[in-house]
Amino acid sequence: MFEKVLVANRGEIAVRIIRALREMGAGSVAVYSDADREALHARLADEAYHIGAAPASESYLNIERLVETALRSGAEAVHPGYGFLAESAPFARAVEEAGLVWIGPHPEAIEAMGSKVESRRLMSKAGVPITPGTGEPVSSPEEALAFAGEFGYPIAVKAAAGGGGKGFAVAASEEEVGAAFERASREGELYFGDGAVYLERYLPGPRHIEIQVIRDRFGNAVHLGERDCSIQRRHQKLLEECPSPALNPEMREAMGRAAVHAAEAVDYDNVGTVEFLVQDHEFYFLEMNTRVQVEHPVTELVTGVDIVRAGIRIAAGEELGLRQEEVDWRGHAIECRLNAENPALDFAPAPGFVTAYEEPGGPGVRVDSSLKGPGLVPESYDPLFAKLIVWGEDREAALGRLRRALTEFRVEGVATTLPFFRAVLEEEDFLKGEYTTRYIPEHIAGMRLEAGGPAAAAPPGREAREVEVEVNGRLFRVKVYSGESEGRSDGRPRRGRRAGRATSGEGEIVAPMQGTIVKVLVEAGQEVEPDEAVCVLEAMKMESEIRAGRGGVVREVLVEAGQAVQSGERLLVLE
Known part of the structure; x- marks a missing residue:
């Protein structure tokens, strides 16, 4: 059994692994970013090392720094948890090449199953049932149209290296094929560094x-x-x-x-x-x-x-x-x-x-x-x-x-x-x-999403807290709703809009949450319809389409792809 293991992750899965290691008599090494200095996993581990800034690309996705930290700490093995680099064959190889043990399957298995095209081929050969689909990645929306012509709609367009719901889009008609192809390819490149996509017959209600x-x-x-x-x-x-x-x-x-x-x-x-x-x-x-x-x-x-x-x-x-x-x-x-x-x-x-x-x-x-x-x-x-x-x-x-x-x-x-x-x-x-x-x-x-209970959701833009009130000897717990408030990254409250869909007041379309602009879908002078998508915003590993609250002509575009925006920040102006 190992004497010390580095947990290359954060959050609840890092806590889960650290507790398992302690039960097994092994030491644990946590890693943390700037955003996780006070995190529970960093406090629970026997040792904790800072690995970089809050963006995952500068910390939890930095293979070289994680391996160096494992060696510096004297760990014998690395547990990747889930997410981040857990299914990264290059990370697994880097760990093994450094003389450490990878707590997971061997890199070749990760590679084989990480490629959705290759895994489908292997499963078919092993006699495991697969849905009808392409044996190789496709390179254009035209190939997707031909596939739909053979198997019918809807079709699923999937990133070859995707997983966890990323790089997945559905086209229910010929008009939706181009957008589905573009989205799956974009998310595959964004999340997995590979924009290749393949096609499957989509099962509508499995x-x-x-x-x-x-x-x-x-x-x-x-x-x-x-x-x-x-x-x-x-x-x-x-x-x-x-x-x-x-x-x-x-x-x-x-x-x-x-x-x-x-x-x-x-x-x-x-x-x-x-x-x-x-x-x-x-x-x-x-x-x-x-x-x-x-x-x-x-x-x-x-x-x-x-x-x-x-x-x-x-x-x-x-x-x-x-x-x-x-x-x-x-x-x-x-x-x-x-x-x-x-x-x-x-x-x-x-x-x-x-x-x-x-x-x-x-x-x-x-x-x-x-x-x-x-x-x-x-x-x-x-x-x-x-x-x-x-x-x-x-x-x-x-x-x-x-x-x-x-x-x-x-x-x-x-x-x-x-x-x-x-x-x-x-x-x-x-x-x-x-x-x-x-x-x-x-x-x-x-659904009655505002149903009662001690943690019922606050109305949009409002923050709730529970207080206890005694009336005629009987204790009541009630919700008190404050004005607009949203947590800042440093943990202090700030004024602003709660995450949600974009609003369009006085011709302005604003960001409903903090995130990064993935794509701008319109340009100055273009006419947009009510509820038309105007840009794509990525926040907390999810993409959301920002839509116009009313129709009009785009007078000004204030953001560009790759730009970080704050909740409530202006994105476009309509006239």
Whole structure:
């Protein structure tokens, strides 16, 4: 076993890995950027090293600096967590070339599964079902049009190096092909350094179900069953449960065998997840995530297998020590991702300072978090700051426990996804387990997102705090809404607009949140229609189209691609 491991990540996954290392008797080394000087993961680790400025490109994505820090600290191994460089074959190779151990699969497996085109080829050869698609990247929208002519609409345009919902666009008609091609290619270049795209037949309303696999360096492999990840916004998951309400034992076993075959096809040697789309009782390979997943806790609670520890042990050269017939599933688990986002405003990012933070407790409740109390959710990174995971003896019991835990969870100072999860628990289709990846667009308009509770979302542009008032000997907890306020990157409040869609007052279109302009879609003198997209803004790893609130002629364009903007900053002027 390792004596010291560097965790090349931040947030709740870094906290999770640091705690696992401590339980295993290994020392932990954290790294932190300027934005994370006071972060929980940096405080919990045995050692912590500063690695650069807040932008990830200058800190958590700096391979040379991470490897140098690992060597300087005396670490023997590097755990990448998820996100950032977790699925980077060059990082894995750099770690190994420095004489360190990479806690993850070997670089060739990362490369094979990181290329969506290559992974589809390998899966087809291994007998794993795949959706109809192109065997090689395509170079033009015209090729996409020809593909649609053969297979029909809608089609999916995907970045060959994409994942996590990035570099993914759907064209429902001939008119949408060009924009879908451009967006998928742009996001592939932006997030993965590769603008190549491929095409698939798009399944309009599937379940998104993934299988957890573990395989050691001696060829021993098991699957730990499925996680249903169908509730998503912008192809990124919000809620996961295990087992899936949609699978029967026969299909679960078939998908489990396919996932193990997928791992064997690339000689996989650590923990990983094979993702499938399921429609009409058929399943199709989507991708393989060559790392620990955000939603791994639901599988841990149902199987009793510590997935993070298993990955560390395998990297240290130990055998898996678990046979498929020994894997047992008990009860039901559900995970909710707490993001600093406003569900009432299309899940717009809402970073800032959390002024009050209280976690739920009690039987069957687990919280994996980057916070221990008030603290910052930085604008530079993913908006996820905590995960609420509950277990019950069956799905009904788990839902009851989740309802109770959501009532106890208190987060103030930023908008969060808590109101969305409370609303989901009042929705009939979810309670019956009858949902697909189309759940949010089909249901959110009818949800009561401002439902009561200790952490109910504040109205747009308002900040809420809870106070206790005693009246005639009875204690009441009430919400008090302040004026407009938004957290600054240094944790202090500032005046401004809360994250949301752009507004157009007196002819001005302003940024609804802090971020970076990816593309300007209009030019001076151009006429725009009401609700027409005028530019694309990237914030907290998500792209949002900024739309005109009214029609008019563009009098002035005040920004350009690559420019950083603040919330409320003017982007365009209409006349």
